Amino acid sequence: MKGHLFHIQRFSLDDGPGIRTTVFFKGCNQSCIWCHNPESLNLEPxxxxxxxxxxxxxxxxxxxxxxxxxxxxxxxxxxxxxxxxxxxxxxxxxxxxxxxxGYQMEAREVFRILEKDKAYYEKSGGGVTFSGGEPTLQGDFLMELLGLCKSGGIYTAIETNGNTPPELLERISPLLDEVLVDLKHLDKEKHKRFTGADNRRTLEAIKYYIKHNRTEIRIPVIPTFNNTMRELQSMLDFLEEAGAYDVTLLPYHTFGVSKYKNLGRSYRLEGHDKMETGELEELLGTIKLPSGLQVKIHTK
Ligand code: SF4
Ligand code: SF4
Known part of the structure; x- marks a missing residue:
């Protein structure tokens, strides 16, 4: 089966543990206004x-x-x-x-690239991460790739916005060794205004993954959207109740801004500086951290 991709990154250190190959799927069912991969949003090239x-x-x-x-x-x-x-x-x-x-590739062609670095994955505790875009939007293609990795003994992870139908969650979950899932906001309307979709499926997916998979929750902290003490506190409280453990805060950055111009699109957060780690540490200091969570700040 062929899937729509826009990049395959070998020797990545950023999308899960160890040395990884990250496969970037094209097409997304959200359009977060801060997205640093705007070239991933449309399925077509x-x-x-x-x-x-x-x-x-x-x-x-x-x-x-x-x-x-x-x-x-x-x-x-x-x-x-x-x-x-x-x-x-x-x-x-x-x-x-x-x-x-954007281009299309057969799952078996992709797998031939993935298995080239198997020795590095094994030595470093790494593996393959399916990212995007939103990889679960191409569910059958993703299933085929996950199946190939599983039978090839390769550790699998997914980076997802969680906006996935429950029946697909149940199919992919047993094939995943690790899940990196975003939590962006608890308010349904605000979530929709800033990401283009409400958060109902995401909140359910987060609870499901926490129950069934090793799961890291990622909260992108974005100016004008969710960077207040009250909003962060409510998300952390929700995660504690859902049984989460690993939570990573991703400070707002501006790496992808020039891509908007290159694609002929406007960037809605123009003028906002990147968030320094110290700034986020200060914000975190004002929050009552739930005792069951390990909260860290992404610093790369
Ligand atoms: S922009 Fe025009 S010239 Fe370029 S690929 Fe498309 S049709 Fe061809
Ligand atoms: S205007 Fe000239 S330099 Fe710019 S993309 Fe077109 S052909 Fe290339």
């Missing part, structure tokens, strides 16, 4: 134009047979709805400024 390389020569617009390239406010953009993916714009770009994000 799309063009990214590196703004720092582009000299505005206009060749891409001249050669496009579909009129898919537009010039707006001093920059060129590709209308991915009109684009047929012929690649003429990239061939003609003198700056190599155009990158096609």
């Amino acid at each position: 799309e063009w990214m134009r590196m703004d720092s390389l582009c000299t505005r020569c206009g060749r891409c617009m001249e050669v496009c047979p579909k009129g898919a390239v537009r010039f707006v406010d001093g920059s060129y953009y590709t209308d991915n709805q009109k684009c047929i993916g012929c690649g003429k714009c990239r061939e003609q770009c003198p700056q190599s400024a155009l990158r096609r994000e």
Whole structure:
């Protein structure tokens, strides 16, 4: 079976324990306004134009047979709805400024890449992480990959927003050695305004994973969304009641901001600086930490 991906990162140290290969699925059922992988949101491939390389020569617009390239406010953009993916714009770009994000691969082809580093996984206590985008959106493809990893003796993890139908949760959970799941907000309406989806399935998924899998909960701490003492306290209290143990706070960062410009999209948190670890430590100091939780701050 073929799946939609946008990247496979070997020797990753960031998406679970040990040395890992991270498979980034394309397509997401949320659109968090701070997302640092905006190229992951749509299932279909799309063009990214590196703004720092582009000299505005206009060749891409001249050669496009579909009129898919537009010039707006001093920059060129590709209308991915009109684009047929012929690649003429990239061939003609003198700056190599155009990158096609997204491709399809068979699960077995992906697995052949994953198993190359099995010795490193074993030595370091690592394995494979399926990330995104939202990997559970391509449930059958994910199931096939998890099955291949399990029969190949490879430790599996998933990074998920938890917005997954309960029947799929029950199918994937036995094939997962570890789950990294986000908790973003307890208020259904606010969650929807900032992520594009309400949190009902996520809250249920968190409880389910905690019961059935080794689970780390990740809370991205985002300005104007959930960075107050009251909001963090309520999430930590919810997690204690749900039986969580491992909680990681992810301070807001701005690594992905330039990608929005490169994709021709606007970034809704423009002007907010990254959150320093000390700032988050200070905020955490104002909270009554539930005794059952181990809460740490992500510092990489
Ligand atoms: S993307 Fe390439 S071809 Fe298009 S305007 Fe920029 S430099 Fe020229
Ligand atoms: S891939 Fe082809 S159709 Fe799409 S923007 Fe480039 S030249 Fe136009």
